[in-house]
Structures are given as C-alpha cells and as structure tokens.
Amino acid sequence: MKIFTVDKIREADQFTIENEPISSLNLMERASTQVAQWILKYFPKYYRPIIVAGKGNNGGDGLAIARMLATFGYQTKVYLAMGTDGSDDFNANLERLDNGRVDIIEGYQSLKERAIDKNILWIDALFGSGLSRPIEGGLAELIDYINKAEGKKIAIDIPSGLFADQPTEGKSIFQADTTLSFQFPKLAFLIPENEAYVGDWTILDIGLSREYIDQTESSFELTKHIKLTKASKFAHKGDRGRCTIIAGGYTRMGAAVLAARAALHSGIGLITVQSCQKTINVVQQSIPEALILKDCNEYSLGDFLEYGNQDVLVVGPALGFAEKTKKLFVEILKNYKGQLVLDADALTYLSENTELLQLLPKGTILTPHIGEFDRLFGKHDNHFDRLKKLQQKAKKHQIIILLKGKYSAIASPEGQIYFNSTGNNSMAKGGSGDVLAGMIGGMFPLTKNPLQTAINAAFLHGLSGDIATDTYDEDYVTPSILIENLHLAQKMCTQTQ
Ligand SMILES: NC(=O)C1=CN([C@@H]2O[C@H](COP(=O)(O)OP(=O)(O)OC[C@H]3O[C@@H](n4cnc5c(N)ncnc54)[C@H](OP(=O)(O)O)[C@@H]3O)[C@@H](O)[C@H]2O)[C@@H](O)CC1
Ligand SMILES: [K+]
Incomplete structure (x- = not known):
C-alpha cells in the first residue's frame, strides 16, 4: 500500500474528480x-457524538458525518470552532445540516457545559491534511481541553495539529483513540513520537482513482501482504540453499541457536553453525539438523573458515568483542562473495570503525534497531530525520537496511522505504532480533533477492508474533514461540498466492 x-x-483527489468523474462534494x-x-x-x-469542525474540507467531512450520525439515531452535536463560512464543500454541508436533528453548540462556554459525560464521542474534524502551521490561541486551548475531557476520541483523516509528512513542532495536537484516515496511511502514523496522538488507525477506502495510485510513484510503502516463493517440486537440499550462522560464543550461544533454528524453520536446505571448542555440544544438542564449522578458538570465534559454498552468512548475534572476532569479521567483509546478513555485534563493529562500511558488498542486509542505527549513523532529533538518513545510507552504500521497530522500515539501495505492518509489543524482547536475522538467512536462497527477503522476513516475523498473541498474553510471548508459530504465518502467506 503506497504512502503518499x-x-x-x-x-x-483532483484526478479522481476529473476522471471518474465525481464532484468534490460527492467525494x-x-x-x-x-x-x-x-x-x-x-x-x-x-454514545453522544460531538463533532468539532474547522472550516476547511476536514470540517466539511465533520458536518456530513454529523448529518449521517443523526440520521442513524445518534444524539449528535456540532461545534463550529472556526465560524460558519468555510470552503465550498464545508458551506454546502452546513446548508445540508438538518438543524432539527443536529444540535449546534454556540460558544466555547456552552461546549464545556455540555461536555461532562463519559459517553461523549469526540469527533475531531478541525484540521486535516490542510494544516499549514502549528495550532495556536483559542483553537490550541480547545484541543487541550478536549484532550483532557472524558469520552472516546476519533480523529477524521489525521489528528488536528499533526503534520502528515513532516515533524510537528506544535504542542496542541488532538489525542485520538482512533484515527480514521482516507485511502492512504500518512507517514506521520508510522513515527514513534506520534503514537500518543494517532492511537489505533484504520484506513477507509474512499475509491480514489486506482489509475492514479498505480501510475504514481511514492518513496514509501506499507507492506500489507507478501507472497512466499516456493521451492520447485524437484528441489533437493542444495536448491534450498546453505546458510552459516556466525554468532555467539561461550555463555552466549543461545543467540546462535535461536538464529539457526529460525533459519531452519524458514526453508533453508542446510544449516551450519560456526562454533568454538567450548560450545560445540550446545549446538549439537540443541539443533540436530545443524552442521558444525569448527573454530579452533576455545571461547570466542576467530577463524576464517571455508564459506565458499555457503549462499548466505548471518554474522553478529552475541558474537562478543574479542579482537580475533573483530578480525574475522573484517576477513569476511574482504573475502566472502555470497549474501551477508549483519546484525547486533557486527553492527557495533561497524560503528566502532565506520570505514568498514566501504567494504560492505552490494546488497548486504543490515538489521539495526534504533539504538544501533543511531550509533552507526549519528543521533537524530526525530524519526523523520532518521528515515531520511536511512534512505541516504542505503543508497550510498548500495545495501539494504532493515531498521527494526514497531513499523520496521526497510530501505532499498534505490532509497525506497517499505514499512512493515505486522508485529506487536510482545516482540520487543531479547532474542527476537536473533530470530529475525536467522529467518533472513534461511529465506534468502529461495527468494534470491535480498530486498524481498528482508521485506518478507520482517512480515513473517511480525505475523508470527501476532499469531502468538491469539494464545499468549503479549507479556508472555518468547522468541522461541515466534519460531514455533512460523509455520502458521508461512501457511497464511502461501495460501493467498
Ligand atoms: N484526500 C481526499 O481525497 C479527500 C479529503 N477530504 C478531506 O479534506 C481534508 C483536507 O481539506 P483542506 O485542504 O480544506 O484542509 P483542512 O485541514 O480541512 O483545512 C484547511 C484550512 O485550515 C486553515 N488552517 C490550516 N492550518 C491552520 C492553523 N494552524 N490555524 C488556523 N487555520 C489553519 C487553512 O488556512 P490557510 O493555511 O490557507 O491559511 C485552511 O483554511 C482532508 O484532511 C480530508 O478530511 C475528504 O473530504 C474527501 C476526499
Ligand atoms: K482531523
């Protein structure tokens, strides 16, 4: 789904009005x-709706909604916060408002007197996408008042005071429980700073021109579904690919085991774990399917081994910071020719020595969380700036960066960003990232396209977490449960092909 x-x-809007054709009032x-x-x-x-209307088309929507709700039998009130003269469609809807059914509240004082009721449904139709500056003065006071008032709160199209595609400087912003937005998600909905304003959001399809949407480019997309690539019916284990996990060390092998198990459950033909002397038994006992690449070191990895026939290396989870391990990492960057997936400690090595970024092979996948991203590319004042940097860095180094978060943002080497739509709070736990890194490794050989692999893995990982919360309370979902549920998520994404 494109984000415009x-x-x-x-x-x-204009294209639809001209080409459908439909009048703007009917739209x-x-x-x-x-x-x-x-x-x-x-x-x-x-519930008793109070619609707070501005004077633009967002206000016009509010007036039309008020008329309809009154017709359905709701006891509906309207507060005209910016007077009775507005845009053409606002004026037309004010005329259509059946004064017998909809109560028009006169004056701010009167609004306050009628608003003491927990069953009020506040409907914010003050400003929509036409907001041109922060809200100030009496309107700011009004918003602050509603934010503190009892009742449920719904924003139409976008919470008033919030800019759709740039950082918001104003302080007076409607705090919605739910935002009902027309046709497209707004970039602002995916920004962590805006969570308190946007609440849950739902997209309502208002039938804007499919032709316009299809032919118009956008740098941002929200992934709503994926199609998994299936192996050929004649596939043998080699066709499903080989993945080596270079992760973990003594006392930290859990990360390697999680990543390897996740890869195994993501379709890989052969999984290998590079293991130092002291941890071989851990791997062999936890994952009978895994082969071992023996590292001569006792406690931390350090040997550059024979990776020539491996399609993909996953490097980083809980690797530790031994000098020999850092050297092994540089060796890999310089010599390995297949697909690389870099996570966790491998990202820290890069931030300690950013010149190593020049060595990243084209198409390498990096999977930082926000802290790792900022350590690598500098601090950011807000998430919009971080997204800009994400685009720039993916382009500059010709890599894929999967920035993990509530809406993980996956940047392509062309600078396109794909936001992931699945997942929930239960996944913000140690080990969850190891699972994702392993899944990417496990899925790459079948997909063969690193960008698509990152998009698909993020989607499945989140979907698996969503499925887990059908059974478990969010607080009790573990990374291992994500792996156990993967098969259900995969089924959902193959059946819809
Ligand atoms: N997408 C679609 O296809 C459809 C969209 N629709 C709806 O249209 C909405 C967009 O409508 P819109 O363009 O009229 O903008 P909206 O926000 O209502 O008001 C702009 C007015 O507010 C003013 N103003 C701005 N900031 C201000 C401030 N801080 N303080 C004070 N004033 C301020 C601004 O003044 P100006 O900036 O010109 O000085 C102007 O007068 C959209 O969100 C959706 O709800 C649907 O109807 C159907 C299909
Ligand atoms: K609004």
Whole structure:
C-alpha cells in the first residue's frame, strides 16, 4: 500500500474528480459515509457524538458525518470552532445540516457545559491534511481541553495539529483513540513520537482513482501482504540453499541457536553453525539438523573458515568483542562473495570503525534497531530525520537496511522505504532480533533477492508474533514461540498466492 505525501493526496483527489468523474462534494459524501458507517459498527447509540469542525474540507467531512450520525439515531452535536463560512464543500454541508436533528453548540462556554459525560464521542474534524502551521490561541486551548475531557476520541483523516509528512513542532495536537484516515496511511502514523496522538488507525477506502495510485510513484510503502516463493517440486537440499550462522560464543550461544533454528524453520536446505571448542555440544544438542564449522578458538570465534559454498552468512548475534572476532569479521567483509546478513555485534563493529562500511558488498542486509542505527549513523532529533538518513545510507552504500521497530522500515539501495505492518509489543524482547536475522538467512536462497527477503522476513516475523498473541498474553510471548508459530504465518502467506 503506497504512502503518499499531502501534495500527492491532493493530486489523487483532483484526478479522481476529473476522471471518474465525481464532484468534490460527492467525494466528501463518500468519505463521510465510510466514517459514519464505521462509527455505527463500533459505537452503540448511547454514545453522544460531538463533532468539532474547522472550516476547511476536514470540517466539511465533520458536518456530513454529523448529518449521517443523526440520521442513524445518534444524539449528535456540532461545534463550529472556526465560524460558519468555510470552503465550498464545508458551506454546502452546513446548508445540508438538518438543524432539527443536529444540535449546534454556540460558544466555547456552552461546549464545556455540555461536555461532562463519559459517553461523549469526540469527533475531531478541525484540521486535516490542510494544516499549514502549528495550532495556536483559542483553537490550541480547545484541543487541550478536549484532550483532557472524558469520552472516546476519533480523529477524521489525521489528528488536528499533526503534520502528515513532516515533524510537528506544535504542542496542541488532538489525542485520538482512533484515527480514521482516507485511502492512504500518512507517514506521520508510522513515527514513534506520534503514537500518543494517532492511537489505533484504520484506513477507509474512499475509491480514489486506482489509475492514479498505480501510475504514481511514492518513496514509501506499507507492506500489507507478501507472497512466499516456493521451492520447485524437484528441489533437493542444495536448491534450498546453505546458510552459516556466525554468532555467539561461550555463555552466549543461545543467540546462535535461536538464529539457526529460525533459519531452519524458514526453508533453508542446510544449516551450519560456526562454533568454538567450548560450545560445540550446545549446538549439537540443541539443533540436530545443524552442521558444525569448527573454530579452533576455545571461547570466542576467530577463524576464517571455508564459506565458499555457503549462499548466505548471518554474522553478529552475541558474537562478543574479542579482537580475533573483530578480525574475522573484517576477513569476511574482504573475502566472502555470497549474501551477508549483519546484525547486533557486527553492527557495533561497524560503528566502532565506520570505514568498514566501504567494504560492505552490494546488497548486504543490515538489521539495526534504533539504538544501533543511531550509533552507526549519528543521533537524530526525530524519526523523520532518521528515515531520511536511512534512505541516504542505503543508497550510498548500495545495501539494504532493515531498521527494526514497531513499523520496521526497510530501505532499498534505490532509497525506497517499505514499512512493515505486522508485529506487536510482545516482540520487543531479547532474542527476537536473533530470530529475525536467522529467518533472513534461511529465506534468502529461495527468494534470491535480498530486498524481498528482508521485506518478507520482517512480515513473517511480525505475523508470527501476532499469531502468538491469539494464545499468549503479549507479556508472555518468547522468541522461541515466534519460531514455533512460523509455520502458521508461512501457511497464511502461501495460501493467498
Ligand atoms: N484526500 C481526499 O481525497 C479527500 C479529503 N477530504 C478531506 O479534506 C481534508 C483536507 O481539506 P483542506 O485542504 O480544506 O484542509 P483542512 O485541514 O480541512 O483545512 C484547511 C484550512 O485550515 C486553515 N488552517 C490550516 N492550518 C491552520 C492553523 N494552524 N490555524 C488556523 N487555520 C489553519 C487553512 O488556512 P490557510 O493555511 O490557507 O491559511 C485552511 O483554511 C482532508 O484532511 C480530508 O478530511 C475528504 O473530504 C474527501 C476526499
Ligand atoms: K482531523
């Protein structure tokens, strides 16, 4: 699903109006119908909506929604926060408002008097994508008041005060429980700083031109589904590929075991774990399917071994910081010719010596979390800036960077960003990243495309976490449970082909 900037959304709007054709007022009617029906589905009639309307088209939506909710039988009120003269479609909807059914609240004082009720459904239609500056003065006071008031809160299209595709400087921003947004997610919804304003968000399809959407490029996309590549019916284990996990050391082998098990459950033909002397038994007992590449060192890895026939190396989880291990890493960067997946401590080596970035083979996959990313590429004031840096660095080094988070952002060497839509809070646990790194290693040989592998692995990893919460409370999902559920996630993504 594409994520468009406000300018492109306006173009999509115009294109639809001209080409469908449909009048702009009817498009507003269509959008508002979607919202009113959604509310009808989720909120019983004892909720009393108060629509707070601005004077632009977001306000116009609010007025149309008010009319519809009143028709459905809700006791509906409207507060005209910016007066009675607005955009053409706002004015048309104000005229259509049936004053007999919808109560118009006159004055701020009167609003406050009527708003003492926990069953109020606040509907924010003050500003939408036309916000041009931070909200100040009386309108800021109004927003602050509603934020503190009791009741449920729904934002139409985008919470008022929030900019759709740039950092928001203002302090007065509507805090929604739910944002009902038209046609496209806004980039602001995927930014961690904005979580408190956006709440849960839902996209309502208002039928903007498919032709425009398909033909218009966007740097941002949200992955809503994936199709897994299946091995040929005649495949043998070699066709499913070979992956070596270079991870863990004495007392830290759990990370290597998790990564190897995740790779194994992700379709790999042969899994190998490079292991130092003291940890061989751990690997052999935990993963009977794994081959061992014997490292002569006792406690930490340090030997550059024979990786020539390996399709992919996963390097980094809990590797530790022994000098010999860092040297092994440099050797790998200089000599290994297959696909590399770098995670955890391997990323720290890169941040300790950023010149090593020049050695990364084209198409290498890096999987930092936000802390690792900032250590590697510098501090960022906000997540928008971080995303910009993500695009630049992926382009500059011709690599794939999977920035982990609630909406993991995967940047391609062309500078395109694919946000992942699956996953939940239960996955923010030690070991979860090791599982993801292993999955990427396990999935690469079949997909053969590093970008697609990263997108698919992030999606499946999150989906597996989502499936886990059907059975487990979020607090009790472990990384091992993610691996156990992978088969269900994989089934869901092969059946939909
Ligand atoms: N996408 C689609 O296809 C569809 C979109 N639709 C809807 O249209 C919405 C966009 O409508 P919109 O362009 O009229 O903008 P909106 O935010 O209502 O108001 C702009 C007005 O506010 C003013 N203003 C701005 N900031 C201000 C501030 N801080 N303080 C004070 N004033 C401020 C601004 O003034 P100006 O910046 O010109 O000075 C202007 O007068 C969109 O979000 C969606 O809900 C649907 O109807 C159907 C299909
Ligand atoms: K709004």
